[in-house]
Every structure is written in structure tokens, then in C-alpha cells.
Amino acid sequence: MGIFWRTVEMLAETNRIHPFQGTLLQLGKQTIYSTKERVNAVLSKYSLGVISKEAELDDVALFKAMGFSAVESMDASDHENATLIHDLNLPVKPEHEDRFDVVFDSGTTEHVFDIKQSLENTVRMVKPGGIIIHLLPVNNWINHGFHQFSPTLFFDFYTANGFSILESYLIEYQQSDDKPWTVYACRPELQVPLQLAATPVLMYFATKKTDPLSSIHIPQQNMYVKQWGKHRDAGKEAETGESRQNLPKKFPPDALKKHRVYAFGRHIVHRYIRDAIRLIKNKSHKNPLPVHKRF
Numbered sequence: 001m002g003i004f005w006r007t008v009e010m011l012a013e014t015n016r017i018h019p020f021q022g023t024l025l026q027l028g029k030q031t032i033y034s035t036k037e038r039v040n041a042v043l044s045k046y047s048l049g050v051i052s053k054e055a056e057l058d059d060v061a062l063f064k065a066m067g068f069s070a071v072e073s074m075d076a077s078d079h080e081n082a083t084l085i086h087d088l089n090l091p092v093k094p095e096h097e098d099r100f101d102v103v104f105d106s107g108t109t110e111h112v113f114d115i116k117q118s119l120e121n122t123v124r125m126v127k128p129g130g131i132i133i134h135l136l137p138v139n140n141w142i143n144h145g146f147h148q149f150s151p152t153l154f155f156d157f158y159t160a161n162g163f164s165i166l167e168s169y170l171i172e173y174q175q176s177d178d179k180p181w182t183v184y185a186c187r188p189e190l191q192v193p194l195q196l197a198a199t200p201v202l203m204y205f206a207t208k209k210t211d212p213l214s215s216i217h218i219p220q221q222n223m224y225v226k227q228w229g230k231h232r233d234a235g236k237e238a239e240t241g242e243s244r245q246n247l248p249k250k251f252p253p254d255a256l257k258k259h260r261v262y263a264f265g266r267h268i269v270h271r272y273i274r275d276a277i278r279l280i281k282n283k284s285h286k287n288p289l290p291v292h293k294r295f
Contacts, residue, residue, distance in 0.1 A: 012046035022101030028108035029073035110145030160219035166206040184289035
């Protein structure tokens with residue numbers, strides 16, 4: 001996907017709150033699609049180092065100006081001169097585990113067929129206390145890669161594995177240095193389908209590894225986990241509590257069974273009516289996500 005000056009600004013915002021240092025690993029060697037003047041203007045705005053007039057504008061110069069002491073890149077091919085050659089469909093070597101302070105994935109994971117293995121590699125390569133940043137396609141990227149992603153994949157996967165979520169944004173994206181981006185704050189509790197503009201949409205997601213990992217946990221989608229919990233509660237309500245108190249003192253077993261089914265069914269109907277109303281509101285009203293910035 002590469003890096004535009006707006007990408008640099010998103011990274012600089014993260015860096016301001018969670019300062020970058022140590023060793024950076026790029027998944028895929030990044031190309032800079034901007035001018036040195038624009039990149040340096042962003043770096044100066046956030047009180048970071050700048051790239052000298054003599055230096056070439058490339059990934060190493062950019063990330064060292066942002067505070068990293070070493071910059072590595074990993075790719076399945078040596079075509080773009082990555083420093084580490086490895087296919088992310090396969091487990092990483094033990095020597096790469098817990099090695100990097102930041103792993104930056106700008107448009108690489110969507111090209112890896114085995115998403116489970118790719119994410120497992122990513123979390124294993126970052127150090128405890130280190131940060132993972134994804135900048136990946138969400139919508140309107142047909143045939144760009146194998147995948148487009150929903151934010152819930154990353155919220156649920158990283159939460160299940162003990163990571164803390166630092167930032168999450170959806171970006172209405174223009175593939176040009178001169179066309180604006182609209183950045184929306186993406187909240188994990190917003191569990192209804194979203195419809196943004198017809199332009200390509202990206203996700204910027206930053207998360208922190210808080211503890212060493214002994215194993216990888218595969219999550220169920222959190223939206224359904226919550227619904228299953230409500231269903232269980234509805235079943236309990238049919239057996240005890242208010243629903244049971246409203247039953248006749250001598251309630252035949254068959255009738256009690258019917259009452260439980262009715263309580264469960266009523267809950268299901270109410271849930272789908274509620275979700276349908278939310279979908280209608282999303283289609284007829286403006287996007288519910290708050291705008292973080294336009295630039």
C-alpha cells in the first residue's frame with residue numbers, strides 16, 4: 001500500500017502518545033508516496049526529526065526520523081529488498097519472536113492467505129510492551145488482495161489475547177497526496193453494520209502487547225458472545241425470577257416448557273427488530289461514527 005504524508009501524520013499522532021523507540025519491523029517494505037517537503041512538514045509539526053536534504057526519502061530515513069534506532073522489513077520475496085525474507089503463511093522462526101518494539105503492517109496482511117497464521121506471527125514478533133499498528137483495507141478494495149477486514153476481527157482477536165487497544169479509526173481514503181481523508185473514530189461497542197462512502201475505506205488500528213504469550217487464543221465474535229449471554233439469561237428468567245413468579249402455582253410441566261420457549265422466542269424477535277431498526281437508521285441517517293479529523 002505504501003505511505004502517504006497523511007499516513008505519516010497518523011503515525012505521528014500515535015507516536016505523540018506512545019513514543020516510538022527501538023526496532024521497527026515493517027510487514028512488507030514500504031514505499032513513500034509523497035515529497036520530502038510534505039513529509040518533513042508533518043514531522044516538524046509533531047516535533048520529530050526531519051529527513052536531511054542529502055538523504056533519500058525512503059522507509060528507513062522516515063522511521064529513523066520518527067525515533068527508531070533500527071528499521072527492518074519482512075516480505076515473502078526479495079523483489080523490493082526486504083531485510084528479512086519470510087512467508088507469513090508459515091510460522092516465524094523462534095529468533096524473530098519477542099524481537100521488535102513496533103510492528104507496522106501497512107497493506108500487507110490482506111495479501112496473506114492464512115490470516116490466522118499471519119496474525120499469530122505478528123503477535124509473536126512484537127515484544128511485551130511493544131505496539132502493533134495495522135493500516136488495512138476495509139471496503140471497496142475488490143481484488144486488491146485476498147481479504148478485506150472488519151474492525152471486529154482485530155478488536156476481538158487482540159482483546160482475547162490480552163492486548164490493550166490504543167487507537168482504532170476508519171478512513172475514507174483517496175489514493176492521492178492532494179485528496180483529503182476523512183477519519184472516523186471506531187468504537188468497539190458499535191456492533192451494527194456500517195455504510196460509509198463509495199470511496200475505498202481503510203482501518204488504522206493500534207494495539208499494545210501487555211504480557212508475554214504462551215499460546216494464541218482464537219476468539220468467537222464478541223457481538224454473538226454477548227447475544228448468547230443474553231439468551232442464557234432469558235432462559236434463566238423463564239425458569240426463575242419474575243417470569244416464574246407470574247406462573248400459576250400448579251403449572252403443568254408441558255406448559256412450563258412452552259413458557260420457556262415463548263420467553264426465549266420473544267427475546268429473539270425483540271433482538272432482530274432492534275437490529276433492523278438500527279440498520280434502517282444507518283441507511284437513512286448520517287454515519288453514526290464520530291469524525292476524528294479531516295485532512
